[in-house]
Amino acid sequence: MTHLSTLRVNGDRLWQRLMAVGAVGETARGGSNRQALTDQDQAARELFLGWARDAGCSVRADAAGNLFVRRAGRRELAPVMTGSHLDTQPTGGKFDGILGVLGGLEVIETLNDAGVQTDRPLEVVVWTNEEGARFDTAMMGSAVWSGAMTLEDARALTDRAGVSVGDELDRLGYGAAPPPAPHEVAAAFELHIEQGPVLEDAGIPIGVVTGVQHMSRHRIVVEGEECHAGPTPMALRRDPMMALARFLPELYAVADAHAPDGRVTIGFIDARPGSGNTVPGRLELTVDVRHPDAGRYDAMVWACEAAVAEACGTLGLPATWTRFWHAPGVTFAARCIDAVRAAVAITGHDHLELVSGAGHDACNVAPLAPTSMIFVPCRDGISHNEAEWATPAHCAAGTDVLLHAMLHAARA
Ligand SMILES: [Zn+2]
Incomplete structure (x- = not known):
């Protein structure tokens, strides 16, 4: 044998x-x-x-x-x-x-x-x-x-x-x-496959996956008042876009404060009525927040919500913040991660330890059995x-x- x-x-x-x-x-x-x-x-x-x-x-x-x-x-x-x-x-x-x-x-x-x-x-x-x-x-x-x-x-x-x-x-x-x-x-x-660019970028064939990051998506609605773009002086407007101008840099600053793993994505934005010469009466956007560490993830969500509340409060505009999707993070089992590390040592491949940015079936198995994942690179990180x-x-x-x-x- x-x-x-x-x-x-x-x-x-x-x-x-x-x-x-x-x-x-x-x-x-x-x-x-x-x-x-x-x-x-x-x-x-x-x-x-x-x-x-x-x-x-x-x-x-x-x-x-x-x-x-x-x-x-x-x-x-x-x-x-x-x-x-x-x-x-x-x-x-x-x-x-x-x-x-x-x-x-x-x-x-x-x-x-x-x-x-x-x-x-x-x-x-x-x-x-x-x-x-x-x-x-x-x-x-x-x-x-x-x-x-x-x-x-x-x-x-x-x-x-x-x-x-x-x-x-x-x-x-x-x-x-x-x-x-x-x-x-x-x-x-x-x-x-990793479904992201990290392994390829590092030129490393194996990812030892230690968990799946915490992620959630939030809907922000800011109410204002529609009015004519010409006759209404700037100081007398109730313009949700002015609130956006204040809190948008703050949201990216939250990601910066939790670099390199923090992620903040504003993937959807909609102003109503959507007319070029009307101050919008309603602004809606989504904010997707992710971090592998539970404490830092919570801090990021709190800071984003506070930034929105602060900007809208200063301008006197009513705003709501609603979490509409949430996938709690997963920390994989130490002994499975160790088994993968041991396997990497036997095979002699270079490896990186990383946290998955996407959900997988392993997330559903993990609460019931010791679980972990192995990633390999995919071209340009595309999936x-x-x-x-x-x-x-x-x-x-x-x-x-x-x-x-x-x-x-x-x-x-
Ligand atoms: Zn898959």
């Missing part, structure tokens, strides 16, 4: 499978369109399940359409889990999610080839509707599995044509499967785009790290 630390995945086989899945629902510009629970999504799942069965794995589905592929361990213990998603955005890429699923299968194939048995079973999961593109709830399947969302609420989600998740689950044969329920998991790892690209070498490097992290965690 090969010495375990010298074990490496078959990068060619992994790449061929990435390209084969990417060809299902392939777009004209080389991306993929496999939205959740479509025939294309199902075809990619069948392709994956065929390979998994050929690799000797047992296969089960739950009523949310989540797929669990398992390689038996030496003992009947809680498994080491990995996986991600096979669905894509309408103009998605070949790597977001898919690498995490096929990387998990490649770990199993590599162990089969080398004749290595693990104490614990290994499990590869395909979570349903991670993207939330067709049905507007991201990370749906993992949320239902974890209990963060009910199956009934998931089934009731509809796409723009009025077709429900429930209709599609029934049509594709998942409706009769056992209801989703979390099982005991010894450790969980998710391999994913959710047909141009999304990761190199064969980086895909293989990330999967090697996944292999050794899973081996580490699979010891009884």
Whole structure:
């Protein structure tokens, strides 16, 4: 038997499978369109399940359409889990999610080839509707599995044509499967492309992901009074734009005060009535605030809200601040992060420790099982785009790290 630390995945086989899945629902510009629970999504799942069965794995589905592929361990213990998603955005890429699923299968194939048995079973999961593109709830399947969302609420989600998740689950044969329920998991790892530019910029192939940042989005509405742009002297106006001119620099100053990790984004702004010669009577904008550290994140939100209140108060303009979206941050389990660090040491790859700027299925697994993530670079940091690209070498490097992290965690 090969010495375990010298074990490496078959990068060619992994790449061929990435390209084969990417060809299902392939777009004209080389991306993929496999939205959740479509025939294309199902075809990619069948392709994956065929390979998994050929690799000797047992296969089960739950009523949310989540797929669990398992390689038996030496003992009947809680498994080491990995996986991600096979669905894509309408103009998605070949790597977001898919690498995490096929990387998990490649770990199993590599162990089969080398004749290595693990104490614990290994499990590869395909979570349903991670993207939330067709049905507007991201990370749906993992949320239902974890209990963060009910199956009934998931089934009731509809796409723009009025077709429900429930209709599609029934049509594709998942409706009769056992209801989703979390099982005991010894450790969980998710391999994913970074979806940002940090690793590529640093020229480093592996990200050891220590958590997911705190994020929330807020709606600000400032009320003023519409009046004519000509006859009304500046001093007599009730102009919400004057408040904006005061608080906008303050919002960016909050991000600066929490650099380099703080993020403040004003992504939407609307003045009414929207006429060039009328002082607006109403201003609406959104502020997205993010930081990996809970205390600093809270401080940023508080400072942004205070800056808006101060500017509007000074001008005597009524203003409201409403949080309409919130994703609490996640701190991954120290022992899973340590397992990834140990795997990085075995494989000899350079690495950076970083915090994910986006949400992943791992966020739903983390409250129930020790969890962490591994990132690999993607070209120009681009994702959710047909141009999304990761190199064969980086895909293989990330999967090697996944292999050794899973081996580490699979010891009884
Ligand atoms: Zn993803």
